[in-house]
Amino acid sequence: MDYELLDHEADIGIRGYGNTIEEAFENGAKAMFSVMIDLDEVNPQKNVEIKCEAPDIEALFIEWLNELLTKKDIEEMSFSEFKVKINKNDLYTLKGVASGERFDQKKHKPKIEVKAATYSGLKIGKKDEKIYIQCVVDV
Amino acid sequence: MDLLNLKRITDYEWELPKQEDMRVPGMIYGNRQIIEHLKEDVRLGKDWNALKQIANVACLPGIQKASIALSDVHPGYGFPIGGVGAFDEEEGVITMGGIGFDINCSVTSLKTSLKEEDIRKKAKPLLDSLFKTVPAGLGSTGKVRLNLHQIDEVLIGGAEWAIENGYGIEEDLEYIEENGRVKDANPENVSEKAKQRQFKEIGTLGSGNHYLEVQYVAEIYDQEAAEVYDLKKGDVLVSFHCGSRALGHQIGTDYLKILAETTKKYGIKIRDRELVCAPINSEEGQKYFSAVCCGINCAFANHEVLTHLVRKGFKEVFPDEELPKFYSIGHNTCKKEYHEVDGKKKLLYVHRKGSTRAFGPGREEIPKKYRKIGQPVLVGGTMGTCSFILRGTEKGMNATFGSAIHGAGRAMSRKKAKHQYRGDRLLKELENKGIYVRGHSMAGIAEEAPGAYKDIVNVVECMDKSGIAKKVAMLKPIINIKG
Numbered sequence: 001m002d003y004e005l006l007d008h009e010a011d012i013g014i015r016g017y018g019n020t021i022e023e024a025f026e027n028g029a030k031a032m033f034s035v036m037i038d039l040d041e042v043n044p045q046k047n048v049e050i051k052c053e054a055p056d057i058e059a060l061f062i063e064w065l066n067e068l069l070t071k072k073d074i075e076e077m078s079f080s081e082f083k084v085k086i087n088k089n090d091l092y093t094l095k096g097v098a099s100g101e102r103f104d105q106k107k108h109k110p111k112i113e114v115k116a117a118t119y120s121g122l123k124i125g126k127k128d129e130k131i132y133i134q135c136v137v138d139v
Numbered sequence: 140m141d142l143l144n145l146k147r148i149t150d151y152e153w154e155l156p157k158q159e160d161m162r163v164p165g166m167i168y169g170n171r172q173i174i175e176h177l178k179e180d181v182r183l184g185k186d187w188n189a190l191k192q193i194a195n196v197a198c199l200p201g202i203q204k205a206s207i208a209l210s211d212v213h214p215g216y217g218f219p220i221g222g223v224g225a226f227d228e229e230e231g232v233i234t235m236g237g238i239g240f241d242i243n244c245s246v247t248s249l250k251t252s253l254k255e256e257d258i259r260k261k262a263k264p265l266l267d268s269l270f271k272t273v274p275a276g277l278g279s280t281g282k283v284r285l286n287l288h289q290i291d292e293v294l295i296g297g298a299e300w301a302i303e304n305g306y307g308i309e310e311d312l313e314y315i316e317e318n319g320r321v322k323d324a325n326p327e328n329v330s331e332k333a334k335q336r337q338f339k340e341i342g343t344l345g346s347g348n349h350y351l352e353v354q355y356v357a358e359i360y361d362q363e364a365a366e367v368y369d370l371k372k373g374d375v376l377v378s379f380h381c382g383s384r385a386l387g388h389q390i391g392t393d394y395l396k397i398l399a400e401t402t403k404k405y406g407i408k409i410r411d412r413e414l415v416c417a418p419i420n421s422e423e424g425q426k427y428f429s430a431v432c433c434g435i436n437c438a439f440a441n442h443e444v445l446t447h448l449v450r451k452g453f454k455e456v457f458p459d460e461e462l463p464k465f466y467s468i469g470h471n472t473c474k475k476e477y478h479e480v481d482g483k484k485k486l487l488y489v490h491r492k493g494s495t496r497a498f499g500p501g502r503e504e505i506p507k508k509y510r511k512i513g514q515p516v517l518v519g520g521t522m523g524t525c526s527f528i529l530r531g532t533e534k535g536m537n538a539t540f541g542s543a544i545h546g547a548g549r550a551m552s553r554k555k556a557k558h559q560y561r562g563d564r565l566l567k568e569l570e571n572k573g574i575y576v577r578g579h580s581m582a583g584i585a586e587e588a589p590g591a592y593k594d595i596v597n598v599v600e601c602m603d604k605s606g607i608a609k610k611v612a613m614l615k616p617i618i619n620i621k622g
Contacts, residue, residue, distance in 0.1 A: 007552040009213045010220050066392045073336040073385050103278045110277035111582045113346040115388040116240040119412035120216030121186050136216055138240045139347045
């Protein structure tokens with residue numbers, strides 16, 4: 001399992017798994033976009049670069065997800081594939097690539113809009129030898 | 140912290156006693172069933188539960204009287220949904236968790252001169268026309284296109300901007316909370332990203348729990364108030380629920396980061412990261428407040444453009460209908476208001492997360508026509524049940540800073556609802572009951588299944604019995620469009 005959605009009464013919890021934290025970030029992004037669209041219908045033909053930073057790794061996850069939502073809206077994109085590289089200096093910095101294509105209301109089978117990723121339920125954990133990172137997204 | 144030991148004040152008022160770092164007690168306005176549901180989440184050790192959130196809010200500096208939860212309470216992020224927190228101007232904080240990402244998510248109701256049977260005769264063409272005219276669903280864009288300069292005018296002008304640009308009419312302003320515009324909005328405190336995200340989103344409904352509904356008055360509970368509100372059995376209203384769209388989401392996102400810094404800078408102890416905040420009388424606090432005001436005005440503008448579109452769609456089928464505004468209220472706001480605390484009038488910053496203003500009789504903020512009986516409180520139900528119009532009370536002014544519930548409140552997660560219900564089957568069932576529903580997403584419809592929500596009749600009954608807001612009328616849906 002790469003990602004899963006978690007029970008939350010008002011909103012939705014998302015969780016990404018990986019062998020590394022970077023992979024967990026990538027799958028976390030997949031989880032979030034799976035709330036909005038049918039990932040299988042998206043052709044990952046256009047790359048969009050994402051950069052962000054934060055004082056800790058958990059906050060970096062929120063920055064990453066929110067930056068993706070901003071790019072999705074401004075550039076009117078649907079994303080389905082993600083690549084992440086994380087470095088630690090004074091701050092944690094992330095360089096990433098989101099791949100997808102222009103949003104298509106017919107093709108991408110839109111479901112429900114994610115307004116933002118929140119600090120709620122934000123945590124890193126381990127399950128079955130894999131790292132996971134999770135948070136609640138506001139829908 | 141002992142979250143299970145609640146003190147029963149009356150059957151509809153429960154206190155979470157002050158303990159550990161709590162500066163005030165928690166107060167929950169609900170019956171035993173609602174209280175038990177909250178306790179169950181604690182017993183199950185859920186990652187997020189509303190009682191813990193009520194206690195966390197009670198620990199914030201400068202909070203007045205109580206950390207309040209209304210009968211539609213359920214777990215949110217930071218604040219519970221259905222939460223109210225009022226903070227002192229000098230010692231208090233303004234917090235992200237009390238406002239959220241969908242700033243001024245609101246309900247507008249328009250009045251028609253039609254009766255239930257008039258709509259039934261033309262329900263399908265009306266559904267078609269409204270569905271076509273009002274953009275909704277994920278990724279939908281409006282006809283209004285803005286640039287960076289124009290969007291600043293929207294953020295300052297609110298509903299007035301819309302009217303100046305040909306959407307809506309002057310008479311609408313009297314019947315919008317704050318008359319459609321809050322004063323403290325400064326677009327300089329809103330990022331360019333936030334503005335860019337909004338360029339095409341004015342005049343769109345959004346998705347999730349956002350909807351547009353044609354409904355009729357099925358029951359009147361308070362004849363005197365109904366006369367003042369000019370509501371009779373069988374009367375038809377059109378109501379919709381949506382907010383400030385992507386601009387509000389990005390203001391939340393931007394300030395989540397900024398307020399994380401200020402929380403550290405000012406050494407404010409918070410028990411949940413989502414409660415990041417700033418002192419109200421700090422530069423950062425005032426900047427955030429002015430950005431929230433921009434979000435509030437953006438939602439007002441959006442509602443006014445939607446009002447225009449609804450009128451247009453309605454006229455296609457009923458050309459003589461003008462659809463005057465009945466009232467427009469807001470959820471997810473922080474507002475500067477005067478309230479009485481310990482016998483003194485104080486200026487407070489009132490946060491309402493998933494709750495709405497519900498001012499009692501006499502307050503000058505209420506339209507003149509409604510003033511003597513209190514403001515209308517529009518409570519949105521699910522697409523298969525009913526909605527309510529309540530009125531604000533004196534008791535509510537004292538107990539909840541003039542606040543009441545915003546909806547039924549969810550009882551089941553979206554994930555579970557999607558497993559349990561099927562969108563297409565639901566639509567059939569509802570149509571058999573005479574309710575015509577159309578949505579942009581079948582999965583979205585399943586998530587919003589009536590069975591995924593608390594029983595609105597029970598939730599409203601708690602408001603009525605506790606005296607926080609009194610029942611005036613019940614509305615039943617005929618047409619519902621889901622975002």
